[in-house]
Amino acid sequence: MANDLLKVIAGVDTHADTHHVAIITEHGKHVADQEFLAVGSGYRKIFAFITEFGPVLGVGIEGTGSYGAELSRVLTKEGLTVQEINRPNRQARRLRGKSDPLDAYQAAESVLAQRGTSTPKAKDGPVECLRVVRAARISAMKARTIAVNQIKGILVSAAEPLRSKYRGMSSVQLIPALERSRPAGTLTDPEYATAMVLKNLATRYRNLDREISQADDQLAEILAVHAPMLCDLPGVGTEVASQLLVTVGDNPERIGNEAQFAALTGTAPIPASSGKTTRHRLSHGGDRAANAAIHHVVVSRMATDQRTKDYVARRTEEGKSKKEIMRCLKRYVSREIYGQLTNPQPAPAISDLRPTRQQLGLTLQTGRQTLRNLAGHPFPHRTRTQPR
Structure with a gap:
């Protein structure tokens, strides 16, 4: 009989044919573990087993994108909070050993400690x-x-x-x-x-x-x-748009802000300074396929987009290398794409801006300031939507 005072956390070690489930209390005490078949009836038994001991605070599942995908969907539909468990610490695994029960308990403890967890992709849209x-x-x-x-x-x-x-x-x-x-x-x-x-x-x-x-x-x-408006962005075609959407998943709310999206796509700047040298480099983590997609956008814009060409020329005059300029552009592109993914807006038509500006005899800075004044923007300086 369920104890209403006992709150529990479940961990699941997934395999092709079986899933091993472990239960711990909110204080980390081991309660029970059991193996189930990885089939429809087994998923229902897993849900019954998890909820048998009391209110469930969360469920940690290894491999929500592969063997644990269907179980993750089933438990989410039942109203449980599911978190994906990343690869365990190798040093800790060598010290403690490895088995299905140990891995399941490790998954539950990761949820309890909020260590090495993330929101899984929905995979239902x-x-x-x-x-x-x-x-x-x-x-x-x-x-x-x-x-x-x-x-x-x-x-x-x-x-x-x-x-x-x-x-x-x-x-x-x-x-x-x-x-x-x-x-x-x-x-x-x-x-x-x-x-x-x-x-x-x-x-x-x-x-x-x-x-x-x-x-x-x-x-x-x-x-x-x-996502009809995503492909309207300069340099974003079917290949790039589909890859970035796959990286984000059917539930984009799992990414809290554009900084997290930049980290996910490997476009977040990391300090790489030493002595008198002050510089940044791009993160080597994240989804490399998404990073390649954003790199493609930057290369395309450097060849065809006049705004990007002007920016490259200006930063080159400031002494920036091509590699550093592309780093800034990747960060800008990731910010722009994140905004389009979370709040789709029609891409602005820019094909006629340059001729119009030249016809009026306006410099880039004067034209930007004029547009900002017309829009009633209270801050005349550069905003974060521009590459640094």
């Missing part, structure tokens, strides 16, 4: 659709690259008549030519066998190319419904 489509697209791109590399590798050692036929062709010309080829002969003839394999690889490349195009269309369709 359009962003989860983006994630699975992107997973298929990424594997297709890797397979396509392998196919074209194999084609070029086989051609290197192919017989001269076959090599001379395709010599000097780029990949764009080579694939259709191999696909149209009609090899003739027997499998005991090396030249025929090589030509046949090349044709098969070219056909595989073409099929993978169509699969990637289909995935791109699917991503664009989901984005058009879920």
Whole structure:
């Protein structure tokens, strides 16, 4: 019978076939542990087991993005507070040993101490659709690259008549030519066998190319419904937008502010000063795929966006290196994208600002000050929405 005075915390060590659940009190005392099957009936038994001992303060689950994904969804729907448990401290694990009960108790103790925990992604909305489509697209791109590399590798050692036929062709010309080829002969003839394999690889490349195009269309369709304004930002396309949404998840409220988003995407500045040198570098932590997406945005803006070009020129005159300038731009881009993710706004049309400013004979500083005065902004100095 449940004791209303006893408040408990649960920890779950997840595996493919079974989950081990441990219960501790709010003071850290071990209460009970048990193993359950990782199936629908097992999830219901886990919920009953957790709530048997009293009010549940929280549940810590290892692997909410893999083996514990469904259990996390079930317990969340039942009204329990679920937290993801990060990898345990290796030194502590070596001292205490490792087993399923120990790992489950460790997960519960992490929730109690609020150490190494985070809010799991919901995985129940359009962003989860983006994630699975992107997973298929990424594997297709890797397979396509392998196919074209194999084609070029086989051609290197192919017989001269076959090599001379395709010599000097780029990949764009080579694939259709191999696909149209009609090899003739027997499998005991090396030249025929090589030509046949090349044709098969070219056909595989073409099929993978169509699969990637289909995935791109699917991503664009989901984005058009879920986040249509995100792709309006300069330099943000389907690939970048889908990756950043997958990084954030279906529940963006799990990221409290734009500083946390910058840390998640690896764009938070970290002091790297020594002696008379004062400088910062970007964090090497966070989601590297999201960091690569923001890097793509910065490179694109440096090549096409006039505002960014003006900023790069100004900071270069101040003695900043290209690496330092890109660090500032990444931080600015992450701040801008976070605002769009949490409070979507139509991107401003900037294509006609520069000609209009030049026609009026205004400098960048004068034009900015004029716009701020028209908007009634009380502070004439630079705001945090501008890169530093």
